[in-house]
Amino acid sequence: MFPAGDVCGGSTAGVSGRGGFGGRRRKRKWRRGGMEEPEMQLKVKKVTDKFTESMYVLANEPSVALYRLQEHVRRSLPxxxxxxxxxxxxxxxxxxxxxxxxxxxxxIKNMTDSSVYFKSIDSLLKHAIAMKDQLNAAQGRSAVAPQAKNPPASS
Known part of the structure; x- marks a missing residue:
């Protein structure tokens, strides 16, 4: 593509025609093949733009997107x-x-609701205690009278 020793800069120094370094130095110009510099730059720009667009399309192709999605799911699923x-x-x-x-x-609600029952139980217990006191008092009077009739036996 380029003549031997040519560099993209357009010239070489120190390259001999015999295939080695040293000897006589000559300056070569890059052959443009008949194209002017602006025309070449335009064609290079078009080629690079097409290449960039192709790479972008390829990188964002649906199958690549699905692959990336699959990889993301595979990594984040666990x-x-x-x-x-x-x-x-x-x-x-x-x-x-x-x-x-x-x-x-x-x-707790049932306990607060049962306060009525506790009050009723309290009044019933008080009534039962009063009744017991009355029974004890009645038994105490009846127990004192039989003792007077029957004196305790002496042994």
Whole structure:
């Protein structure tokens, strides 16, 4: 493509025609093949633009996008599965705690509702104690009278 020793800069120095360095130095110009510099730059720009566009299309092709999506899912799925497992465990623990709290609230409400029954029990106990005192008093009077009739026997 380029003559021997040519560099893209357009000239070489120190290259001999015999294939070695040293000797007589001559300056060569890059052969343009009849094209002018601006025309060549325009063609190079078009080629690089087409190449860049082709690479962009290739890099963003749907199959490549699906591959990238698959790789993302493959990398993040185990972590997401672990998070799901943790969340389910926390949900079960929370449900247990909620049940315990609701049960305790229900028990406290039932206790406050049962205050009527406790008051009734209190009044019934007071009434029973009064009745017992009356029975004891009545038995005490009846026990004192039979002792007078029957003196204790002496042995």
């Amino acid at each position: 972590e997401l599965a672990q998070h799901k497992s943790d969340m389910q465990s926390w949900e079960e623990q929370s449900q247990g705690a909620i049940y315990t709290v609701e049960y305790a609230c229900s028990a």
